[in-house]
Amino acid sequence: MKLIVISGFLGSGKTTLLLALAKTFSGQGLKVAIIENEAGKTGVDGELLKAEGLSVREIYSGCVCCSLRYDLIQTLLELEREVKPDIVFLEPSGVAGPKQIQQCLCGYSGEIEKIIMVAVVDAQRMPRFRDFSIPLIHDGIEIADLVAINKTDLVSPEQLHELQQRLLEVNPFAELLCVSAEQGTNVDQLIGKITALSAQAEIKKPAVELSDENNLPKAAIFAASVTVDTPDTAAIQLVEQFLQKLSQQLKPADGILIGHLKAIIKTEPVGYAVFSVTDHDQPPVQKGRLPAGPVEKLTLTVNAIVYGMSEGPFKRLCLAQFRPMEKELRGE
Ligand SMILES: Nc1nc2c(ncn2[C@@H]2O[C@H](COP(=O)(O)OP(=O)(O)OP(=O)(O)O)[C@@H](O)[C@H]2O)c(=O)[nH]1
Ligand SMILES: [Mg+2]
Incomplete structure (x- = not known):
């Protein structure tokens, strides 16, 4: 079972991208399961993905990065036991701390062959987020295997170039890919990169320094x-x-x-x-x-x-x- 974590700030396009990825992998004959985590007692994304015919488990009323870590582990174990998917997509709530999620997954006792962290960046709104100082955004980019710069249909090539430079300052090793989940631009390339990464042997990731949960914006x-x-x-x-x-x-x-x-x-x-x-x-x-x-x-x-x-x-x-x-x- 491979786990693909699609993190990113609220509204950056995680669900739109995940829908395209999940449909493509399902179309390739792979068994795909999705875990949706939304802060709040009801969620929208799980309903949307189910309406699109995908298999979804939902974790509500908190974040898988803190109060719901146990629920995440339980859901993964259940999936492994009952569904045996080839690929599990996890969309953490847009207010979840990516480093906290990574740390939680490191403690998972089941059989995940590979964890791929994809950070979705909103090309249009990102420059407004005060130098990426929102830890949720900064952390997601810092630990990402792949950074999908999304909504590229809404920005100029110059804005995109500047954004890429700034992202590389945060994570010089990140693989950046410009996409438009809405228009399907470069989604195939992203799938190719995820497939290539998932075929590589898991490299033990260095321990991450956690940002203080109390400092995460409320x-x-x-x-x-x-x-x-x-x-x-x-x-x-x-x-x-x-x-x-x-x-x-x-x-x-x-x-x-x-x-x-x-x-x-x-x-x-x-x-x-x-x-x-x-x-x-x-x-x-x-x-x-x-x-x-x-x-x-x-x-x-x-x-x-x-x-x-x-x-x-x-x-x-x-x-x-x-x-x-x-x-x-x-x-x-
Ligand atoms: N123009 C444009 N809009 C996009 C693109 N990707 C997503 N959107 C729109 O952005 C909005 C938010 O997309 P979602 O996929 O719901 O974002 P999200 O990150 O899952 O949101 P949360 O789960 O609430 O954090 C929707 O109106 C999408 O249609 C894109 O590539 N281009
Ligand atoms: Mg979403």
Whole structure:
């Protein structure tokens, strides 16, 4: 069993990339399993990957890097025993410390032949992250076997060149690859590099110096889910408005960094739509397929994470928008 850890800051494109990688490896006849870890009591990514037909185990309400280390080990052991996958992808929550994850995996007693650490970097937002001083980002690059510079469709060649130089300052040995998970650019090359790395014998990695967990920035998280039997048909617009209002309300507050505001609608008959906001000025990006006709049942799951605001006020802000949306969905 090989383990590929896809780490990276919130909203950098981990799930989008993982989806493309998992589908390709499955298409090659390999048995693929995915472990999704999301901070918050409900998650969006696991639902999306399941809707795409992939086999997913979810670990919620904390980070596999700290409070949920035991759950991660248990899930890996279960997979090994019950599923026997060729490849396991792990997407840690975007607020998880990559070094802490690596340390946790070093203590794994099962049979992982190889661990490959892939750091996903958001080419568009990265330059804004204060010289990569966010330890989560810095650490992920420092220990990466491969750095996938993602969203390259959104930046100029000059910006990309500057970013590459700065990444090499953090990890001179990292293999950098410019990709666009959304457009599929260079995803084949990334697969080739992962395949080549996974065929190499495992080299014992030097022990990493852990950053003090107390120094990791504190994220504020809001996660909620609602199921409605005969929903209002304008569900998509309601969710878009919810995310848009939320990101606008966060804007005036000084120093708030939107990690990722995201949501998924799943319906019966089967269909889904995902929504994502990673910036104050960006309208929600929406993807997926919903049934054309009337819907009998709809489940909406929201997972929103920001930095620079304490959890109480953030939850109140989210609930003030979530409750009216919930009522409208129910047609009340
Ligand atoms: N333009 C562009 N957008 C992308 C690309 N990759 C991902 N995105 C978009 O970026 C947003 C976040 O993508 P995700 O894959 O959900 O990011 P993530 O890192 O898994 O997010 P978290 O799990 O919340 O940390 C979505 O709207 C994606 O469609 C890309 O290569 N180009
Ligand atoms: Mg994700």
